[in-house]
């Protein structure tokens with residue numbers, strides 16, 4: 117049964133886990149390959165889907181914007197401008213992070229959860245290894261490269277918009293590029309990357325928490341992955357709201 | 366030497382261990398027997414500090430485990446080897462990497478020294494040709510033997526095995542029993558084994574602890590177990606006709 121106390125306990129355990137990520141670090145010679153593997157699984161392995169989604173959603177954003185701007189007084193460059201703003205501010209950092217909560221998040225929860233139910237985590241503990249450091253730290257480090265993924269999403273989103281706009285006959289390349297360059301505000305980038313870093317932290321830690329502290333058997337691994345996805349997305353949306361009101365509001 | 370005093374362990378309302386007191390001596394193979402569900406695995410996990418218990422104390426060489434500092438616990442655990450009932454191999458590593466893992470973690474040996482040692486222990490568990498297999502490609506019995514190799518590779522001072530030879534054929538089971546006995550003698554380690562295997566009980570049981578319903582019902586050795594009048598023990602150990610015959614022969618020979 118879920119009482120408010122259980123929620124508080126969970127939050128407490130989560131913060132203790134965060135502290136334990138950095139406690140009693142694993143030998144570097146053992147840690148290094150783990151980090152490389154997680155970079156491969158979590159970052160490189162996500163590029164394909166992120167590129168695909170960004171490109172096409174960028175295209176859709178450009179088409180929708182131009183379809184909705186029917187008034188002749190509106191300048192043509194607005195399509196490029198609006199596409200850039202929505203992609204850099206929200207689509208790339210937030211929307212992609214929700215997708216990553218599904219992809220990377222459920223991968224993290226199910227792989228750590230499987231190690232829990234098959235007693236591999238107990239085996240680590242018995243050897244005197246800090247299981248949280250061993251399992252979560254490499255994911256945490258791998259996800260510090262997450263802004264790189266988001267930059268690619270931004271670039272491809274804007275490119276997708278350009279291609280959809282030009283080849284769909286919604287505007288010219290010159291207008292679009294003018295719009296993309298218009299009123300460029302560096303702080304928007306900073307804002308987007310602050311969000312990205314915070315989301316990366318959530319993506320590394322919340323799914324790890326649900327995997328590491330799960331109880332039960334194989335069936336519960338599936339359930340834990342779902343719960344982890346729900347809570348990671350909820351936290352991303354909430355933190356997004358908070359950061360936006362703090363930084364831009 | 367591991368001393369256990371009055372251990373109580375519950376999960377919610379289920380009282381699993383109801384006050385167990387015993388000790389496990391150095392250089393001896395200590396066996397814990399009892400019916401399925403009697404709490405053997407839970408007891409072993411309490412010994413290792415994987416489960417917290419509500420009451421009682423467990424001490425290693427006179428030092429209460431729960432009072433150790435974090436570093437002391439880490440150091441003590443680096444001296445333990447454990448074979449889990451389900452093997453608990455790291456499924457992202459090959460068999461050889463699994464066995465090498467404790468060496469990479471806790472020693473400063475060179476790669477070739479570690480490889481030599483891994484070859485040596487894999488040979489002792491009859492697995493010389495499985496180095497590059499993944500655990501998922503190995504049979505259950507092979508996984509068990511890899512787990513044993515991993516537990517002994519770093520020459521532990523304490524060896525815990527949860528049913529090391531369940532799922533093994535009789536021949537391999539004997540090889541494993543003998544191996545455990547040998548390294549226990551050779552390196553004077555404290556070995557605690559959970560088992561159902563009556564063959565192990567009679568072959569290598571220097572001390573035998575019989576658990577029943579969360580209590581220590583009887584303790585003795587592979588000799589006294591032939592002579593015990595304890596009904597719970599005889600019902601359990603001599604439930605098969607074969608072992609009743611074995612007991613009869615033993616008593617005839619030794620009287």
Ligand SMILES: Nc1ncnc2c1ncn2[C@@H]1O[C@H](COP(=O)(O)OP(=O)(O)OP(=O)(O)O)[C@@H](O)[C@H]1O
Nearest residue numbers: 376379381399400401402403404405406407408450
């Ligand atoms: N994590 C747990 N949560 C709740 N109950 C548990 C847990 N682990 C074990 N139990 C209960 O404790 C009791 C003893 O289980 P244990 O695994 O120690 O038995 P066992 O003697 O090792 O049996 P087997 O020989 O079949 O391995 C069982 O009734 C089991 O249901």
Ligand SMILES: [Mg+2]
Nearest residue numbers: 405406450527
């Ligand atoms: Mg058991």
